[in-house]
Amino acid sequence: MAVLRVRGRALPDGEPVDLYADGDRWTDDPVPGATLVAEGWLLPGLVDAHTHPGAERVGLPLDEETLRADLRGHLDAGVALIRAPGLAGDGEPPAWFGRDPDSPRAVHAGPWIAQRGQFFDGWGRRPSLADLPDVAAAQAARTGWAKIVVDWQPEDEVMPVEVLREAVARVHAVGGRLAVHSQQAAGGVVAVEAGVDSLEHGMCLDSALLPRMAALGMALTPTLAAINQSLARRLASPDDAVRTGSYVQGASAHGGLVAAAAEAGVTVLAGTDSRPHGRVAGEVRAMVAAGVPSHQALGAASWGARAYLGLPGLVAGAPADAVVYDVDPRDDLGILDHPRAVVLRGRLVRGRSLL
Structure with missing residues (x-):
């Protein structure tokens, strides 16, 4: 296989780099005859x-x-790594998932784990509360992550904090991490109190909890663009109850919460939670529109998220992934929709060589 080369200014620091794909790893040792595939x-x-x-x-x-x-x-959108905190069906993907040369790297949490009587029919597992920590630990032992739904409908009971705290302990004992779904204020309190690793959505979270999240190293994946879209649909409804309900109140405040989280030092991750896939650039722009600095918002969808998920950036020895743009995307977020080249596992999967 031909050795690929990329060069230009690498974020987050903007320093010049000249990298060669030695299989699935970058090296800065020049390789004679390497093919320059992108510069920018x-x-x-x-x-x-x-x-x-x-x-x-x-x-x-x-x-x-x-x-x-x-x-x-x-x-196609330049996404080289995904995290799926919940997969359809029984949550067991085909063996090629995350390994196929023509699809992104991937980590996943298997099926959602919820309380009985909650979550979507046909998806997820619903063990007893007594068994739930063991179920979460077994999943994390298999795939590195487990995902628990701590709150669902406003009238549903929030998962007891002692159950979630035990699940965190069991998951961590097997070397895994725990993500939780929460869109209710009470669920956010339970999640932070239990010390989970990642809070998904986090709508209605009390901003007073943000310093505690930062201190714990807990990530927030706000799925802001998806929540904004849902909010717009509800505001357009002719039903007054829909337009003024608790969801609208929480969703209306969500952008401000995301900006406050970034300012408080919480690890914020970009996630789309919607179809069609390949719209993470929209999440970056939604964060910036809400007040998150563009550098932080872009990091939430690139180097910061990769670091949180255990992958280094554009340095020698790192996985040979890169997306290349003609201009600094921090100055022009629209350019995120138009990558010049995408390199995955040392292969050019979008774009053409320059030489």
Whole structure:
């Protein structure tokens, strides 16, 4: 296989780099005859940290053809790594998931874990509260992550903090990490009190908890663009109860919460949680519109998210992923929709060589 070369200014620091793909690792040792595939502003691949590929509608089983198409949508947008905190069906993807040369790297949390009587029909597991910590630990032992739904409908009971705290302890004991779904204020309190690793959505979270989240190293994946879209639909409803309900109140305040989280030092991750796949650039722009500095918002979808998920950036020895733009994307967020080149696992998957 031909050795690929990229050069330019690499974010987050903007320093000049000249890198060669030695298989699936970057090296800065020059390789004679390497093919220069892109030159410009380089990011170490985009990341969608909250996506559920593989099913066209809620409740449907995982479909391999749909999964491949969804992952291709991510890759075409420059996404080289995804995290799926919950997968359709039984949550067991095909063996090629995350390894296929034509789809992004991937980590996942298997099926959602919820309380009985909650969550979407056809998806997830619903063990007893007594068994839930063990179920979460077993999942994390298999895939590195587990995902728990701590609150669902406003009238539903929030998961008891002692159960969630035990789940965190069990998951950490096997070397895993725990993500939780929360869109209720009480659920956010329980999640922070239990010390989970990642809070998904986090709508209605009390901003007073943000310093505690930062101190714990807890990430927030706000899925802001998806919540903004849902808010717009509700505001356009002719039903007064829909337009003024508790969801509208929480969603209306969500952008301010995301900006406050970034300012407080919370690790913020970009995630789309919506179809079609490959729209993480929209999440970056939604964060910036809410008041998150563009450098931080871009990091939430690139180098910061990769670091949180255990992958280094554009340095020698790092995985050979990169997305290249003609201008600094921090100055022109629209350029995120138009990558010059995408390199994954040392292969050019979008763009053409320059020489």
